[in-house]
Amino acid sequence: MIRNLFTLLLALAIGFTTFAQDAYMDAQAQEIEKTYTGGKAYEVKTYTQKFKSDKPKNIIFMIGDGMGVAQVFAGLTANQGKLFIENCxxxxxxxxxxxxxxTTDSAAGGTALSCGIKTYNGAIGVDTDTIPVKTILEEADEKGMATGLVSSSAITHATPASFIAHQKNRGMYEEIAADFLKTDIDVFIGGGIEHFSKRADGKNLLVDLEKNGYQVESEMNKIKKVKKGKLVGLTANVHTDRVPERGEMLPVATKTAINILDNNSNGNGFFVMVEGSQIDWGGHANSTIYITEEMLDFDKAVGEAIKFAAKNGETLVVVTADHETGGMAVEGGDMNTGMVKANYTTKGHSAVMVPIFSYGPGAEQFIGIMENTDIHAKIKKLLSDN
Structure with missing residues (x-):
């Protein structure tokens, strides 16, 4: 009884905290935004399915936040029938x-994927009793692998945070930022400068990160030039802008992080989680334009991952979502022009299953219907088999 009351009160507290800081969830789409009219399609390459071994040395784990089957199909239609994700x-x-x-939130969904446990909505890397649980990134680090995180939101937001932090409330952004200094992560790229440098406790964690050997950058034209070593790339005060404003930030950051981790791995392999955060935000806004732009951007990042994996031959790419957002239904479209018309059942998350796509050695492990915690278990086993 006491535990249930605690969980209820905690959930209410989380709701009030995140409501204040996650204003994107209040975005309202105009009716015109229900239709994506189309744009110039990008070239999609087909990559080899031949790999060097049956087990991966490297894992690239990609999460399209809020990405359900409808979001994938919207992207496929918008790019006139082709996506990089089809290589999976x-x-x-x-x-x-x-x-x-x-219906999960991103914190519990991310924690299930990162830690392999079911927990309460709002939890970051902790179980239902708020006890920290080791993440797959931390386990990879303990194995001597290079590790990284990339996100098109603040790097302290729920999904990336669940791979590196242990906090009872997803809205504890400054505490989450401090948890980054408790790890030996090689590279992280995303927004969230203020959570590291403009803090209630007066600390500037960017100074501490530099003392720990990190190169700290805030501009993508400088971030993308880094080839090895430890990198902190913080590209926005809090969240990054939408695709039209931020450009190729996510695909470029994905390529940069992969190259750094490959150079840092010393033959021990690497683990990186890449999040396409704002597919979810477009779903909250019921904006087909927002969703489709973000879906295409995420697919380009998937393309960078698969391009590396195809050449490397020892890299597994797993692409999935933490949940679906918006209850999106594609009602019409045109594969020739890229037009997509959709409608929505909710401005929140839905409870439907989400897809899992995989490419590379070990990809056959991710076929079928499974719990989100099973994805973690399968990745963990593949790493332990190395």
């Missing part, structure tokens, strides 16, 4: 429910 021949589905809710 092995496909499954993930059940996303959290420990306390039929």
């Amino acid at each position: 021949r092995h496909i499954g589905f993930s059940k996303t429910q959290s420990a306390d809710n039929y």
Whole structure:
């Protein structure tokens, strides 16, 4: 009884905290935004399915926040019938429910993927009793692998945070930022400068990161030039802008992080999580334009991952979502022009299964319907088999 009351009160506190800081969830789409009219399609390459071994040395874990089947199909239609994600021949589905809710949030969904446990909505790397649980990134680090995080939101936001931090409330951004200094992560790129440098405690964690050997940069034209060593790339005060404003930030950051980690790995392999954050935000806004732009951007990042994996031959790419957002239904479209018309059942998350796509050695493990925690378990086993 006491534990249930605690969970309820904590959930309410989380709701008030995140409501204040995550204003993107209040975005309202005009009716005209229900239709994406189309744009110039980008070239999609098909890559070899031949790999050097049956087990991966490197793992690239990609999360399209809020990405359901409809979002994928919207992107496929918008790019006139082709996506990089189609290189993934092995496909499954993930059940996303959290420990306390039929409809998960990104914190519980991210923690299920990162830690392999079901927890309450709002939890970051902790179980239902708020006890920290080791993440897959931390386990990779303990194995001597190079590690990284990339996000098109603040790097302290729920999904990336769940791979590196342990906090009872997803809205504890400054505490999450401090957790980055408790790890030996090689590279992280995303927004969130203010959570490191303009803090209530008066500390400037960027100074501490530099003392720990990190190169700290805030401009993508400088970030993309880094080839090795430890890098902090913080590209926005809080969240990055939408695709039309931020440009190729996510695909470029993905390529940069992969190259750094490959050079830093010393033959021990690497683990990186890449999040396409704002597919979710477009879903909250019920904006087909926003969703489609972000879906195409995320697919380009997937393309960078698969391009590396195809050449490397020892890299597994797993692409999935923490949940679907918006209850999106594609009602019309045109594969020739890229037009997509959609409608929505909610401005929040839905509870439907989300897709899993995989490419590379070990990809066959991710076929079928499974719990989101099973994705973690399969990745963990593949790493332990090395």
